[in-house]
Amino acid sequence: MAWVFYTLAFLLAAGLSGMAVYALYWSSKHGQLRDFERGAASIFDEQEPVGQMTDQFPARRGKHSSPPSRQPGARND
Amino acid sequence: MASVSSLAASLNPATPADAVARAELREIDASAKWPVIVFLLSGLVWLLVGSGFALVSSIKLHTPEFLGDYEWLTFGRARTAHLNSVVYGWSMNVAFAVAFWLMARLSRAQLRHAGVLIMAACFWNLGVTIGIIGILAGDSTSIEWLEIPPYATPLLFVAYALIGVWAVITFRFRKSEHIYVSQWYLLAALFWFPWLYSIAQIMLIFEPARGTVQALVNWWFAHNVLGLWFTPIGLAAAYYFIPKVLGKPIHSYYLSVLGFWSLAIFYNWAGVHHLIGGPVPAWVLSAGIAASLMMVIPVVVTAINHHLTMVGSFSALRYSPTLRFVVFGAVNYTLVSLTGSAMAIRSFNEITHFTHFTVAHAHQGMYAFFTMVMFGAVYYILPRILLKEWPSAALIRTHFWAAAIGVTLYWLDLSVGGWIQGSEMNNANIAFIDVVQHTIPWLFVRSVAGIVMTIGHLAFAVNIGWMLCARQPAGATAPTLFRPPPAMPVGSVP
Numbered sequence: 001m002a003w004v005f006y007t008l009a010f011l012l013a014a015g016l017s018g019m020a021v022y023a024l025y026w027s028s029k030h031g032q033l034r035d036f037e038r039g040a041a042s043i044f045d046e047q048e049p050v051g052q053m054t055d056q057f058p059a060r061r062g063k064h065s066s067p068p069s070r071q072p073g074a075r076n077d
Numbered sequence: 078m079a080s081v082s083s084l085a086a087s088l089n090p091a092t093p094a095d096a097v098a099r100a101e102l103r104e105i106d107a108s109a110k111w112p113v114i115v116f117l118l119s120g121l122v123w124l125l126v127g128s129g130f131a132l133v134s135s136i137k138l139h140t141p142e143f144l145g146d147y148e149w150l151t152f153g154r155a156r157t158a159h160l161n162s163v164v165y166g167w168s169m170n171v172a173f174a175v176a177f178w179l180m181a182r183l184s185r186a187q188l189r190h191a192g193v194l195i196m197a198a199c200f201w202n203l204g205v206t207i208g209i210i211g212i213l214a215g216d217s218t219s220i221e222w223l224e225i226p227p228y229a230t231p232l233l234f235v236a237y238a239l240i241g242v243w244a245v246i247t248f249r250f251r252k253s254e255h256i257y258v259s260q261w262y263l264l265a266a267l268f269w270f271p272w273l274y275s276i277a278q279i280m281l282i283f284e285p286a287r288g289t290v291q292a293l294v295n296w297w298f299a300h301n302v303l304g305l306w307f308t309p310i311g312l313a314a315a316y317y318f319i320p321k322v323l324g325k326p327i328h329s330y331y332l333s334v335l336g337f338w339s340l341a342i343f344y345n346w347a348g349v350h351h352l353i354g355g356p357v358p359a360w361v362l363s364a365g366i367a368a369s370l371m372m373v374i375p376v377v378v379t380a381i382n383h384h385l386t387m388v389g390s391f392s393a394l395r396y397s398p399t400l401r402f403v404v405f406g407a408v409n410y411t412l413v414s415l416t417g418s419a420m421a422i423r424s425f426n427e428i429t430h431f432t433h434f435t436v437a438h439a440h441q442g443m444y445a446f447f448t449m450v451m452f453g454a455v456y457y458i459l460p461r462i463l464l465k466e467w468p469s470a471a472l473i474r475t476h477f478w479a480a481a482i483g484v485t486l487y488w489l490d491l492s493v494g495g496w497i498q499g500s501e502m503n504n505a506n507i508a509f510i511d512v513v514q515h516t517i518p519w520l521f522v523r524s525v526a527g528i529v530m531t532i533g534h535l536a537f538a539v540n541i542g543w544m545l546c547a548r549q550p551a552g553a554t555a556p557t558l559f560r561p562p563p564a565m566p567v568g569s570v571p
């Protein structure tokens with residue numbers, strides 16, 4: 001019975017290795033490994049622009065009993 | 078996939094483009110809301126339970142009569158319950174919560190059929206609960222990191238299958254063109270974990286391998302679950318939150334990709350360094366040692382990248398809770414990984430093996446790195462899915478300082494104590510009982526450090542409970558209610 005399990009384990013390992021190799025090939029073919037500046041900036045957009053900090057401690061209690069003011073059209077998440 | 082509302086908005090020529098994008102992000106956050114909350118709250122409960130077991134087992138090490146009348150709280154059970162509560166309870170749940178939010182955000186895709194994920198969370202936590210009760214009842218398998226009894230593991234498999242498939246589906250329906258490095262880490266981890274867990278179950282529980290192969294498989298699993306599951310998720314979060322909070326792209330995207338692929342290639346081999354000195358073929362150990370030293374590449378690459386991203390922006394640590402936790406975690410990732418590589422060197426290992434040094438190392442990895450990064454991620458995510466601000470800045474500060482001071486004290490204390498312990502054990506002129514007694518002051522300080530960390534966990538739990546109970550301000554429609562940021566010194570922006 002052990003050989004069934006070990007064959008399965010070997011196939012799983014081989015399959016996963018194959019998938020890793022394919023992932024590297026795919027990423028190369030689809031331009032994921034080119035234009036690194038664009039890649040680094042991909043988590044930003046015009047709503048979440050570069051240069052805007054997006055996290056800070058909350059206001060002290062009592063200072064924001066009303067919803068905090070927001071600049072029109074501004075997002076900071 | 079754009080929802081009906083955003084589609085309608087996009088067709089309306091009067092709707093500004095920014096409102097469309099905002100609605101999409103809001104919908105993505107809203108789609109992840111309940112799965113994230115369920116996983117996070119489950120994790121929080123396990124964090125508190127695990128902290129309780131940690132204190133019990135830590136106190137027992139220097140005061141063995143503590144709770145000595147309770148069979149189910151003997152050291153062997155309480156310590157094992159602690160490990161499984163914090164690993165499979167807290168760490169896995171919070172990893173799922175953060176991974177799903179990140180995957181949805183980075184893929185710009187909504188989480189579909191969130192009910193399936195909530196069901197998966199129920200299965201997972203039921204499995205962990207049965208497992209912990211089984212451990213306390215004396216049913217532990219006694220295989221490190223796999224102590225959960227076999228009757229509980231099928232629930233974990235079912236839950237993970239649902240979780241893994243749903244994450245891949247979210248990725249499959251991505252709208253983003255580029256795959257950010259965090260997605261690479263998340264996707265890889267989502268495939269690596271079931272592989273590790275299923276192979277370990279097969280070769281250690283279902284059809285146990287014979288002899289030293291058991292030990293090899295055990296440490297291959299236990300070390301890789303850190304390096305190929307928790308580490309990629311921690312790094313995925315760090316690579317997202319550091320640049321995102323600063324509003325500054327990562328210093329070198331090239332280095333981040335290099336770091337990912339070198340981790341993928343080298344880490345899998347490293348686990349066997351835990352068996353240095355054991356009856357294992359020398360070539361296996363040598364391969365493990367070589368891989369452990371090669372791990373310096375991804376670690377240094379990641380450290381340089383994070384550091385150079387932060388250069389010029391360190392003052393931002395004063396303003397952002399997320400950044401504080403994540404940067405603390407990232408620094409500890411570098412330290413723990415380099416220490417790990419050193420521990421794989423035979424001459425170093427001769428001293429640290431079988432000592433509290435290893436315990437310090439494990440806590441630095443799982444807590445000072447992974448857990449701190451996850452805390453930071455939660456501080457960022459929760460306001461965005463609940464549309465509420467954190468109710469207390471003081472509790473956040475208490476949490477940070479208690480956790481940071483507590484784990485640093487823990488790490489320094491057990492590293493020094495463990496090194497002395499190892500040096501004394503190698504000295505044939507010192508009786509073993511003397512070595513044991515010399516560790517007691519260090520173990521006492523360990524308990525104090527544990528209490529400090531637990532204070533931080535309580536502050537975290539109170540803040541989350543308070544936030545959940547607080548009323549949502551009227552008109553809360555934006556993804557976050559944070560005040561518009563003041564002119565903050567975020568450093569030079571490329």
